[in-house]
Amino acid sequence: MKRLVALSIILTIPSVAAAQTISQRGFVDATLTTFPEDAPNDTVNAIGDLLIREEVFVKPSPWLQFAAGVDVRANTHSHVDARWRPGINIVDDRDLTRPALSIRRLSATVSRGPFTLDAGKQFIRWGKTDIVTPTDRFAPRDFLNVIDTEFLPVIGVRGGVRLGDDNIDVVWVPVFTPSRIPLLNQRWAVIPAGAPPSIVQAAPQLPTGPQTGIRWNHAGSRVEYALAFFDGFNYLPNLEVLPSSVPGQLVSTSRYPSLRSYGGDVAVPTRWFTLKAEAAYFTSSTPLTDEYVLYVLQLERQTGEWSFVGGYAGDHVTKRQALAPFAPDRGLTRALVGRASYTLDGNRSIAFETAIRWNGDGGYLKADYSQASGGHWRTTVSGALLRGAPGDFIGQYRLNSHLTLALRYSF
């Protein structure tokens, strides 16, 4: 019997190997960021980054796919933790700094008829608007540089069922992944004037318990809309600053409040542009946590070589309680937000992104020029200008205007 099983396995291996498709993509990215101005807590003016990313997708059968991805990083300004801590950073990626080696994705996708199930470490993106996306609740970000952010994956299960033009997505995330907030001893953490010279950043207090969400999306010919419900934790923390046992020292701890959100988004193509709107109402059972509404109204258009998206992001606090949240999503509200790009030719493009607070207290403008050469290389030169008042979310980073040179080899 064993021989028969072995024989059958041997006989099926070639057919499986022939049927399966393997694809990969990856890059090596070297970036130099220079800050012309010193910040009070950070006088380093040049930061070098290295990122090597490799992702592999294997499809052993038409209904099954595996995805795996790895990031290897190095940084000249302590953004990367090179310690070997498999449980904490390599798999989870939940620490204050970026792991030198981390699993970017590791998931299996099963699709049978209208049903799809993704399980493992993966990216889950909800919502339709750009720059500010209120219903995108399973998409924590790396804010070590607050305006050049990167999405972080989450560990969970996502099930989907397609019913004609409708799709229902159900998500269960048993392990919480927070956004990575700025390091306290660096320029993207702005220490209030008069604060004691010594503030220590404690390890974040991560909540336990699962997060769940459900989203119903309708993709009709004339309109696309979705309703979304989320129950879990905010991936952006409330900051708790308390005296430590060492005299004259404070300890800052990130605590992640519970969060429940009810939201929706809509995209309506009209004759001249696509109108996009997205809004969510956030409540929390955690004491001293704000309850609020975030909303975005945008217009999108591509014409000739230009692509535009722009509009207004707003918020309305229904219950103000939090003392010091780190909330870049709300920090970019009450603002005009926009992005434009122009394709010069098949290899070259320029792009602009901006957020300007309605009251004029703060704003940033990012511009980049990107050029590909050969089939693998791309050079990007970009600059970000930040201006504003010290009390404004964007304005507080007015010393952090920077220039970046990035060289990427894709393979």
Place this chain on the structure above:
Amino acid sequence: MSNKGETTKTRRRRSYTKNSLYRVCFVFFMYFFVSSWFLLFAADNARQIVEEAQKRTDAKSQRYEGLLQVFDAKGKISDKRWSFDRIGSHGGSKAVLRFAAPAEVKGVALLVVNHPDRASDQWMWTPAIERDRRIALQDRSTRFFGTDFSFEDLEERDVNQYDYSLLGDDTVDGVACWKIQSQPKEGKSSQYTQSIVWVRKDNYAFARVENFIKDQAVRRLVYSNIENVQGIWSARQLEMSDLRRGSRTRLTLDKLQYNVPMKDDDFTLQAIRRQ
């Protein structure tokens, strides 16, 4: 007598004038009658030709690997590769196009859902930001990913969405063709006000399409290396020229196959997210 003579002359003159008028009317009538019938026949004939051309390319599915070579006005070349899967034919088809090269755009995918009675629905999946985006109707005239194909050019045209008229005979690369004008019907949204289509007489394969905005030719698609693949005459090379920019994109179809087993479930938004 003279009065009689005058009367007869007048009568003859009147009769002559009357006859001439009848003749002119008859000639005009015949002209309009014949030309209307000719136009009607020509229009009908043109439609039949395009219908036949469409019928001859009907297949349950199509698959190929495309090499795109983009030549800008200065002659610089950049290469791209995509894989293309299509299920169904013409107005009822769905297609997924996924980039395989250059490396930095690997995995970018476009889903096109064609409809028999209106413009297609299109979505683009960008793996770098893990998001899909609907390509709105008004954005379909923009270039697709730096090529000279616009998003609309990636639709599969259905014969019922256009009105046709036969402009006459012509030759393309020495091959006899029908020259046909097509105009989008009222319900069909298109950047082009009209197209001139050359259909080969020997095998009903398309030889050339020129697309116009008002009276200006803006894009020209030339079909070449036409081969019989599984009974379907297929161009193995398509070259799209953007006549305003002076650039062109050559698409070479490798590993072209028809009637490959495919599932409808692989042509959905959820499916294009699977890399």
